[in-house]
Amino acid sequence: MSKTLVNRLSLAALALPGLMQTAQAGRAEETYNADFQYGHYEESGERMKVDIYELSAAAPIGKAFTVSLGLIRDTMSGASPMFNVRDANGQVKQQISGASIADQRDVVNVGLSYAMESVTLGLTGGVSGEDDYLSRYFGTNISWDLSKSTTLSASASYAFDDVFPTGGTFRKSKFNQQYLLGVTQVIDKNSLFQSNMTFGYNQGFLSDPYKSVFVENAVGSPIMADARPGEKFQWAWLTRYVRHFKDLNKAALHADYRFYVDDWGVVSHMAEASWHQPIADEWQIIPRFRYYTQYEADFYSAIFDGATIGQYHSSDYRLAGFGTLGGGVKLSKNFVMSGLVKDIKLQAAFDYFDRKASYQLGGNDSGGFDDYSFYMITASINMKF
Amino acid sequence: MKSLSLKIIGILTVLVSLSACTPVKPWERGHLALPQMALETDAHEAALRIHAFHSKEGSNGGYGGGGGGGGCGCN
Numbered sequence: 406m407s408k409t410l411v412n413r414l415s416l417a418a419l420a421l422p423g424l425m426q427t428a429q430a431g432r433a434e435e436t437y438n439a440d441f442q443y444g445h446y447e448e449s450g451e452r453m454k455v456d457i458y459e460l461s462a463a464a465p466i467g468k469a470f471t472v473s474l475g476l477i478r479d480t481m482s483g484a485s486p487m488f489n490v491r492d493a494n495g496q497v498k499q500q501i502s503g504a505s506i507a508d509q510r511d512v513v514n515v516g517l518s519y520a521m522e523s524v525t526l527g528l529t530g531g532v533s534g535e536d537d538y539l540s541r542y543f544g545t546n547i548s549w550d551l552s553k554s555t556t557l558s559a560s561a562s563y564a565f566d567d568v569f570p571t572g573g574t575f576r577k578s579k580f581n582q583q584y585l586l587g588v589t590q591v592i593d594k595n596s597l598f599q600s601n602m603t604f605g606y607n608q609g610f611l612s613d614p615y616k617s618v619f620v621e622n623a624v625g626s627p628i629m630a631d632a633r634p635g636e637k638f639q640w641a642w643l644t645r646y647v648r649h650f651k652d653l654n655k656a657a658l659h660a661d662y663r664f665y666v667d668d669w670g671v672v673s674h675m676a677e678a679s680w681h682q683p684i685a686d687e688w689q690i691i692p693r694f695r696y697y698t699q700y701e702a703d704f705y706s707a708i709f710d711g712a713t714i715g716q717y718h719s720s721d722y723r724l725a726g727f728g729t730l731g732g733g734v735k736l737s738k739n740f741v742m743s744g745l746v747k748d749i750k751l752q753a754a755f756d757y758f759d760r761k762a763s764y765q766l767g768g769n770d771s772g773g774f775d776d777y778s779f780y781m782i783t784a785s786i787n788m789k790f
Numbered sequence: 791m792k793s794l795s796l797k798i799i800g801i802l803t804v805l806v807s808l809s810a811c812t813p814v815k816p817w818e819r820g821h822l823a824l825p826q827m828a829l830e831t832d833a834h835e836a837a838l839r840i841h842a843f844h845s846k847e848g849s850n851g852g853y854g855g856g857g858g859g860g861g862c863g864c865n
Contacts, residue, residue, distance in 0.1 A: 442834045446842055457838060546854070560854050585854040589829070594820050599829055603851035643852030645829055649821040657826035665849035673849040681826035689826065699848050724848050737832075739825075752832060760846075781842060783835050 436747060438463040442785040449778045452501070453483040461514075469521065475514035475531075482507045486775065488617040488628065489707045489720050497707045497774045499722075502615070510535045523550040529562075537614075540566045546585075554591035558601075560584070570614035579609030583639075595649040605639035605667075618720045622711040631719045633704070639667040657681040670703035671724065674766060679735075687739035694732035695758070698766040701726040707771060722775040728764025731757050733781075748789040756781045 444457035461475040485506055486499045514531035530543035544562030551557060562583045569576040587601035616631035623629075643663040650656045663675040679693035702724040704717040733756030740749040757780045762769040821827060830836050836853075844850040 440834055442838065444835075444838050455842075459834060459838070461834065558854075583851065587854070591822065594822065597822060597827075597829075601852055601854060603854065605851055639849070639851055641849065641851030647827055647829060649824065649827055651821065655821070655824060655826070657824065659831075663852045665851060667849065669848075671848040673847070675849075681831065683826065697843070697847060702848065723846060729847070752835070754835065779846075781839070783838060785832070785834060787834075 435465065437465070437790040438787065439790070440785060440787045442783065444784075445782040447780055448483070450501075451484055452777060453481060453485060453506075455479055455481045463516075469519055471516075471518045471520075473514075473516040473518075475512070475516075477510070477512035477514070477533075479510040479512075480508075481510070485615065486722055487615065488619050489774065490619050491621070491708060497772065499775055500619075508536050510538075524548070527560075537571050538566065538568050540564055556589040558585070558587040558589070566609075568610060568614060573614060577610035577614075579607060579611055581605065581607045595651070597647055599643075599645045601641075601643045603639070603641045603643075605641075606636070607639070608636040611635065611637060612719070613721055616719065616721045618706075618709050618714075618718050620709045620711050620714055624711055629709075629714075629718065631721060632717050633719055634669065634717055637667055637669055639665070641665045654683050656683065665699075669724070670701070671699055673697065673699035687741070689737040689739075691735040691737065691754075692732070693735065693756070695756075696728065696730050696764075698728040698764065699726060700765070707774070725762065725771070725775060726765045726769045727760055727762050727775075728766065728769075729758050729760040730764050731759055733757060735783075746788050746790055748787075750787040751785070752787075753784040754782070 438461075440459075440461045442457070442459040442461075444455075444459070446453070446455040446457070448454070457477065457479050459475065459477045461473065463471055463473040465471050483506060484501045484503060487502050488500050489497050490500050492498050510533060512531060512533040514529065516527065516529045518525060518527040525548045527546040528543070529546075531541075533540040533542075542562065542564035544560060546558065546560035548556055548558040560583075564581040566579045566581065567576055568579075583603055583605045585601055585603045587599060589597065589599040591597045612631045612633045614631075617628050618631060620627050620629055641663055642665075643661065645659070645661045647660075648658045650658065657680075659677075659679045659681065661675070661677040663673075665671070665673040665675070675695070675697045677693070677695045679691055681689055681691050683689050702719065704715060705719055705721070705724040705726075707720055707725070709718055709720075733754055735752060735754035737750065737752045740751075742748065757778065759776075759778045761776045762771045762773045763776075825831060840850075840853055
């Protein structure tokens with residue numbers, strides 16, 4: 406923020422007793438908010454389809470508290486890769502489950518925040534349940550305005566998960582912790598950036614109960630269960646940049662980059678950019694683009710050999726080396742009103758992504774047997790009272 | 791005289807707008823206050839996308855609020 410603007414705001418604030426505090430205080434909701442969001446996710450080749458329905462509301466309590474509630478229902482159906490085999494020509498191909506998978510996920514989230522002069526505290530918690538999975542989680546976060554242009558943030562979140570696979574005879578648990586440290590910095594009156602680091606530690610049953618591996622030259626059965634280490638350390642570093650373009654009808658550029666590494670050997674890069682273009686009458690068009698690439702986990706292989714297979718082994722396509730390239734466009738329209746409802750925002754978006762082994766940064770010669778594409782549609786209505 | 795009047799109007803406008811708004815973060819002022827300049831312009835959609843990508847990729851994190859509610863993501 407420019408010095409002159411800061412000075413103007415400071416002087417103006419000082420001019421009214423008690424306002425200085427208001428102008429610098431943390432963020433409390435000023436309105437009652439009610440939102441509905443629908444999402445559809447669909448993969449190519451008769452694979453997974455997910456419909457997402459989400460209702461949420463937030464309300465101020467007094468001048469400092471905000472409470473929020475969110476309800477989500479996901480319905481999932483379709484087929485999913487289980488393991489890989491070699492065909493008659495020696496080519497690797499995926500063995501896909503029948504299209505019989507059908508599950509529903511129900512989520513309840515609650516939140517409470519308390520805004521003080523320069524510090525905002527938050528508490529979150531929730532439960533997510535499926536036919537074969539239960540997750541209970543809570544978290545706490547703090548943001549602290551060090552100055553008019555610098556804010557520090559920190560959070561800690563914990564999840565206690567149980568998996569009890571359909572048709573299986575066991576119930577296993579895992580415990581996830583994630584800690585965040587971040588800084589948001591106003592660069593000048595037109596731009597700002599945020600830089601966050603998260604540290605994750607997962608322990609327990611981290612394998613996928615529905616995935617297997619195929620073992621050539623096996624002594625016993627050629628099909629073995631997916632087996633991953635019982636713990637994982639994760640480190641992610643995200644930097645986000647936002648810039649205002651006054652001469653382009655107040656458009657905004659958003660650019661994110663994330664570097665990730667974990668002790669399973671996965672290293673990834675993610676770059677995302679969007680252009681928020683106001684048109685007229687509170688319409689906005691937002692084209693966007695995303696590229697993601699990762700290197701395979703140490704214990705990943707498309708197919709294993711009985712002579713060399715280790716204690717840990719997985720052929721899960723999510724631990725393979727690959728890249729995903731895609732993007733889409735979002736439309737947004739805002740209605741400012743004077744009645745009970747003060748503001749209504751309608752948004753809709755379509756995005757398409759192509760996930761290919763050959764899009765991996767630096768290339769990948771696995772042949773693309775596990776390539777697929779997917780698209781996402783989202784639509785939402787946000788109301789302020 | 792004209793420029794002084796404009797200044798006074800400017801200051802009054804700032805005062806009125808400040809008194810009308812409750813708590814603002816440092817980056818919620820001037821151009822930075824425009825909705826398209828928010829770090830997260832649509833938190834619900836962002837959460838949906840992060841969840842979808844997380845369940846199909848080998849990595850996650852950076853955005854905060856993670857560690858919970860991911861669900862199985864087994865498929």
